[in-house]
Amino acid sequence: MSNSGTKPGNGQHLHLIDGSAFIFRAYHALPPLTRKSDGLPVGAVAGFCNMLWKYIEDARGDDAPTHAAVIFDHGSVTFRNNIYDQYKSNRPDLPEDLKPQFPLTREATLAFNVASIEVPDYEADDIIATLSCQMRDAGGRVTIISSDKDLMQLVGDGVAMLDPIKNKLIGRDEVFEKFGVYPDRVVDVQSLAGDAVDNVPGAPGIGIKTAAQLIQEYGDLDNLLASAEQIKQPKRRQTLIDNAEQIRLSRRLVTLDCETPLDFGLDKLEVRTPDPENLISFLNKMEFRTLTKRVADRFDVDAPAPSPVPAPIPGSATTAPARATAEAPAAPDMPPIDRGAYVTISDEATLAAWLAEITDKGAVAIDTETTGLDEMRADLVGVSLCVEAGRAAYIPLGHVLGQADLFGGGARAEGQMALDRALALLKPVLEDPGVLKILHNAKYDWKILARYGIRMTPVDDTMLMSYALNAGRHNHGMDELSETYLHHSAQPIKDLIGSGKAQITFDRVAIDAATAYAAEDADVTWRLWQLFRPQLPAEGVDTVYETLERPMIEVLAGMEMTGVRIDPDHLRAMSGNFSQKMAQLEQEAESLAGTRFNLGSPKQLGEILFGQMNLTGSKTGKSGAMSTSADVLEDLAAEGHDLPARVLDWRQVSKLKSTYTDALPQHVNPETGRVHTSYSIAGAQTGRLASTDPNLQNIPVRSEEGRRIREAFVAGPGMRLVSLDYSQIELRILAHVADIPALRQAFLDGLDIHALTASQMFNVPIEGMDPMIRRSAKAINFGVIYGISGFGLARNLRIPRAEAQAFIDTYFQRFPEIRAYMDRTVADAKRDGFVRTLFGRRIHTPGINQSGPAVGGARRAAINAPIQGAAADIIRRAMIRMPEAIRDIPAKMLLQVHDELVFEVEESAVEPLITAAREVMEGAAEPAVKLSVPLLVDAGVGASWAEAH
Known part of the structure; x- marks a missing residue:
């Protein structure tokens, strides 16, 4: 199966496979098995692969999934251990012969070309919950491949479960059979009954049956605890009174987190057919001869002879979505990566010697280490350099010892140069036009160093090289490219800084550990550059890289560092108005429904629309639940029903409030007083830029609310905002x-x-x-x-x-x-x-x-x-030419929103800016392409973005 190019939404079907359940089922169901060539235990891997292959073979037909992923537990410690340190403490240690098989199941998942997902500090169940909510909210369906009772709280509108062993669908009725309540009250029952397996305390002496009776009688857990003193049975009454806080604690433990942080979208989980060559290669290395032959027969290819070479155990499992099936080119002939071979530069003489060699060579790979991901606020901690494959060094500059005090300080670690002195030595080389600086995601490092007075030039970016070569095939992060093209697993950052609440900043990492990690990044970057650089002309994309990708680094960095002014008071006032409007819409909706209900609850809304009001709707899969997606509500509203229209209005206002009017003031940089978005150059495969942290590209265009949000984007004193927008460019x-x-x-x-x-x-x-x-x-x-x-x-x-x-x-x-x-x-x-x-x-x-x-x-x-x-290429070409075109005009380019560019300009220079910018934009296609139709640009001016737009 293949599903490239689809977007999550109505008609989409997501399968989420509980990977841990597959592994343990395989381990306990099959006899021990070892690989003959080296004795490695592989029984659980063999069972896992057979189950995954059966799933792929069965998941075909009219109801085939459009999206799928295998979800794994990242580790035994999660955020729940911070809530309750005894959580899962009574679980036995993993069997020794199972431990080495876990990373192999991740490798197997990717070999089957299925997305493999795990997130530090969260359980697989939380990831499943988050993805289920995302797909459901997008109007799609979800089937969870698991029989885990903890996941049954998710069953409902658009979400069903499938027991893979019994091949039995688990819907609302099946959940009721298990818990005595429907899915929306499963958490309440679990909070009372507890869980001996996970060491969730619950209420002593209350089991599932009693818990269900209590919840059915009192409606929900909060009402039960509030009414505990009214319970007639003395023992049960006292148990609930004495253990109320423990029950609430249990609720926090059993409630799945639907806001698990994920660094990818649902579109990255699209179903893809296994690449027989990749899959058979993995199975052959694992010496699974029967399954290898079965796969070869399925794809009508010859099964290879069994490989005598043991399959390597990966150093760390990837959390990246499934890769494209294109064959990766062979890695260049380079020495193996040895983290122990890197050196630490801690004195001026050593740094001067490295810089002399760099100047003589004319090229260096660079990476910076910082205290965070926000380039406008993070502090520089160190710089790594690489002059050839295997020869890399790290310059520590800001490492400290101990815990931060009230002012964020700490004793400075020994073995470091003074920051200002090191930068003074680096600056001439990093700004030397005769020395090529090679980076991965160069825009980040460019902005960091620019804040310290260094403007790197010229720059090559291996991320953008990969993007020019492989857009649509896979992602372009360094770790994924290292695994795909260099066959090397880079050290995960979490190994150094941890995760969750215990996470530290990089300045707290010991210098020797930081050297191994940071210098490896520079080494990997150098190797990727050696691989990608000659491929650009060979693949005919060198012009694309040189004219559409590489120049965008400095252009976007300048825009992002400039930022845009907002009026927080205007947004706060809007938030207040939105709250009032939401309350009014809630009252109107409840009046139309004839009862009070939670407008944010699909279940309650569905019961009113399709139960009480008997409106016609559509079911979301075999569970029988009725859909309350936006498409369904829009159809009902179009038929003249007022309640769905009110709910749609409420959802729109709620989203605008949480996404913009509440959130934007939090993004104001205290040093600049501006909002600084970040643009992803290599995000969309078509070349369109994506705005993040915050996203300023999705503010509604035609609604009154969207216009009012744009009113909050304002020009500085004596300035005006100018918007120039391509007319019908596509x-x-x-x-x-x-x-x-x-x-x-x-x-x-x-x-x-x-x-x-x-x-x-x-x-x-x-x-x-x-x-x-x-x-x-x-x-x-x-x-x-x-x-x-x-x-x-x-x-x-x-x-x-x-x-x-x-x-x-x-x-x-x-x-x-x-x-x-x-x-x-x-x-x-x-x-x-x-x-x-x-x-x-x-x-x-x-x-x-x-x-x-x-x-x-x-x-x-x-x-x-x-x-x-x-269209994306044209506006990129315009943006690249713009700084030179407006160099003598007191104006700066602030924002790019699809086909629109927004500038801030002195009032006296508005007309010269419009003339110059329009000329650039309307002529951006030339001389490369002579269009047979003219490009036209509309211009607007105002004190705010709303006026200009």
Whole structure:
């Protein structure tokens, strides 16, 4: 199966496999097994692989998952041990022959091309809960492959469980059979009954049956504890009174955390077909001959002869999503990485000798170590250097001993140069245009060093090289690239700083340990550079890297360091108004429902809409629960039902409040008084930039609330904000690449493109056109770029599906060039495994040649990528040229939001800025590409972003 390119949402189905349950089931169900070549215990791995293979074979058909992941426990200690130090303390130690098999099950999961997920300080159940909530909230379905009773609290709207041993679905009724209550009260029952296996105390003498009776009688745990003195049985009454705090503690232990921090989105869990070569190679190394033959037969390939070489046990399990199946090139001929060979530079003479060698060589790999991830606030702790594979060093600059005092201090560790002196020696070399600086994710280090007065130039970035070569294949983090291309597992940072509440900052790490870790990063960066640099011209993407990726480092760093002013008082006032509006909407909703209920509870809402009100809805899978997703509520609202409309309004206001009006003031940097977002250059495979911490690209565009949030982004004294926005850039690119004469001429003539499309489709004059007809054409114009279906258009326009499909059919009849472009692009993607933008950006299309329901998403992604990618390339080209174009204008570029650039400029220079910036943006495609349609840019000016936008 393959599902590349789909986005989580309505119609998506996520399978979450309880990896720990698979491992223990395999270990206890099968006799001991060792690998013949070296005696390594592999029985649990063999059982795990057979179970995973059976799952993959069974998970095909009409209800196949679109997304899947195996979830593992990272370790035995989690945040719950900080709550209760006896949590799980009575569990026996792992059997000695099972311990070495755990990392191999992670390696096996990746060999099967399934995402392998684990998070420090959290249990697998918490990750499952978080992903389940994310997919459910996105409108999709979830099936948890496990029989673990602790996961039954998740069963409900959009979430079901499947016992893999009994092949039995666990829904609400099955949970009731187990606990005597439905899923939304499972936590209450567990809090009372406790759990002897996990050492959750609960209430002494109260078991599952009694706990269920009490919860059924009193409604929920809080009401039960509040009413404890009214209970007639003296012993039970006293037990609850005496142990109330212990019961509440137990509730904290058994409640799954739906906010587990994850560094990836649901789209990274898309189902992918196993690569037979990778999978068979792993199975052969493990000496699983029967399963190797079974897999080879399934893929109709020859099974290799058993390998006499033992399979290496990985140093650490990866938490990265499943990798792409493209064959990695061989690692360059370099000495093995030896962390013990790195040196610590602690005096000026040694540093001077290294710098002389660097200057003579003309290249150095660099990495910085800091006290945090916020480049605008983190302190520099040390710098690592590498001059050739295996020769690396670390310069400690800010390491301290002991615990931080009230002022964050600590005794300075011995064996370090003075920070200012070391930077004074480094600065000439790091700014020397004759010395190439090689980094991974260079923008971070560039900003750190810029705050210390060093502006590195020139810079190469191995992350961006990988992005230019492999967009769409895999992620581009250093650890993943090291494993994929160098076949080396880098030391995890958590080994040094820990995780959770016990985590320390890097300045508290011992210098010898810091040297091994930091110098390894520089060494790995050097090796990746040696591998990737010659591949760029060989793969025809050197121009993309040099013109679209590399120059963005300094451009974005400058924007991010400038930041944007916000008005916290305005946002706080909005938060207050939002709270009032939410309260009003809650009252209106409860009045419409005829009862009080929690608007944030899908279960309660579903009971009212589909139980009390008997509205028509749709079930979310075999559990029988009714969906209350946004799509369902929108359909009901469109039918004239007021309650779903109120709930939708409440959800929108709640999201805006939590995401923006409450959160943005917390992001104000106390030193600058501004908000500093961070842009991911290598995030989206199409080249679009992504804004994070905070995300400033998803503020609603057309709503009144979105406009008011933009009012909080303000210009400084004597300044104005200027917004310049490309007009319909993707439609213009479509008219060019698909060579559509009618659309091309309309853009040349400056016509209303949507009215023209409506006229072409429905044979109606443009003059006096019905706005609804134009709206239909506009929906198709934009929807066709993303491969919209009749179902999707019907939802957008609130019309019957047959009518929507007729619109699309008419559209393709009037513009046959679009269909020809789509067919041509898909054919190219199937032949080459990638598509290209007008500017040469290569976007890989894994899954395009697979079969099954996922291929539709891969096809739509391939069609859209050249268009969206070209638009992203154009605005990148404009941003790269912008600093030089406005060098003499008192203005700075602040934000990039899709097709829009926002500037802050002195009032007297508004018009010169607009003239200069518009000229750059409208001419950004040239000279590389001469578009057959003009690019037009709309400009706006104001004291706030809302006025300018």
